[in-house]
Amino acid sequence: MEKNLGELEQLVMFALLRLGDDAYGVTVHQEILERTGRTMSFATIYTTLSRLENKGLVDSFVGDPTPERGGRAKKHFALTSGGKQALQQSVRALRSMARGLDAKWGTQ
Amino acid sequence: MEKNLGELEQLVMFALLRLGDDAYGVTVHQEILERTGRTMSFATIYTTLSRLENKGLVDSFVGDPTPERGGRAKKHFALTSGGKQALQQSVRALRSMARGLDAKWGTQ
DNA sequence: TCATATATTCTACAAAGTCGACTATATGAC
DNA sequence: GTCATATAGTCGACTTTGTAGAATATATGA
Numbered sequence: 001m002e003k004n005l006g007e008l009e010q011l012v013m014f015a016l017l018r019l020g021d022d023a024y025g026v027t028v029h030q031e032i033l034e035r036t037g038r039t040m041s042f043a044t045i046y047t048t049l050s051r052l053e054n055k056g057l058v059d060s061f062v063g064d065p066t067p068e069r070g071g072r073a074k075k076h077f078a079l080t081s082g083g084k085q086a087l088q089q090s091v092r093a094l095r096s097m098a099r100g101l102d103a104k105w106g107t108q
Numbered sequence: 109m110e111k112n113l114g115e116l117e118q119l120v121m122f123a124l125l126r127l128g129d130d131a132y133g134v135t136v137h138q139e140i141l142e143r144t145g146r147t148m149s150f151a152t153i154y155t156t157l158s159r160l161e162n163k164g165l166v167d168s169f170v171g172d173p174t175p176e177r178g179g180r181a182k183k184h185f186a187l188t189s190g191g192k193q194a195l196q197q198s199v200r201a202l203r204s205m206a207r208g209l210d211a212k213w214g215t216q
Numbered sequence: 217t218c219a220t221a222t223a224t225t226c227t228a229c230a231a232a233g234t235c236g237a238c239t240a241t242a243t244g245a246c
Numbered sequence: 247g248t249c250a251t252a253t254a255g256t257c258g259a260c261t262t263t264g265t266a267g268a269a270t271a272t273a274t275g276a
Binding site for chain 2: 220221222223224225226232233
C-alpha cells in the first residue's frame, strides 16, 4: 500500500471526479486546460490514465458508439476506491505541509 | 517560464517555507516525515534540493560550523522569488481542480 | 589521531511526464 | 460501397523526477 501519486496523476484523478460519467481522454484534457491553463498533448493524458489503470487506481470501460458526427467510441474512466484513497492521502500530505503558511506568502 | 513542479518538489519547497532559517537537509527530511508520515532516504531530499537549485527555484549557503558535538557544516536552503511563484502556481492548479469536490468524497 | 556524530555527495536505476506520429472507427456524401 | 473527414485512442521513445545504497566530508572530544 501507500503509493505516492505524481503531480499530473493528481490533476488527472481530480478531473475524473469532476467529470463523473463524462470522463474520457478528451474531456479530461479539456478540464485540466480550462481549470489550470496547463497545456499538454492528448498522448500525455492517455499515458497517465493507462498507468493509473495498471496500478488499479482507476477503472475503464468502452462506451457505445453514439457520436453525433462519427468517430471512435469513447473509453470512460473512473477512480476505484483505492484511487480515491490514494488521492485523499496525497491531498492530506500537501495540506498538512501547507497548513498555516498563508501568512508567510499569501496563498489563500 | 512556467515550470511544473513534481509532487516531492512541492513538499520539499513547503518544508523550506515552514523551516525558514533552520531549513537544511536533515530538518527538511524530518519535517516531511513528521507532517506527512512519508519516509524516504536523505539522498532523496538532497537530490531534490539540488535539482531545485539548478532550476533557480531555491538558493543555498553553507553555514558556519557551530555544531554541539561535531559534524559537517549545514547547507541552508530557501526559496527564491521564482520558487515561491512556482509553488503558488502549483498550489493554485491543484486547488482549482479540487474546488467544489468536497461533497463528492468528503476531503476536509 | 582516532572513534564517532552530523551532514552531504555520488552513482544508478525506477517511475512519472511528455510528445510526434500513427492507428482505429464512426458518419455522411457521392 | 468507398472515401473524405471528424473523433478518439495507441505506440515508441525520450526527458524529468523520485529514490536509495554506499561513499565522502568534517567537526568534536577522548
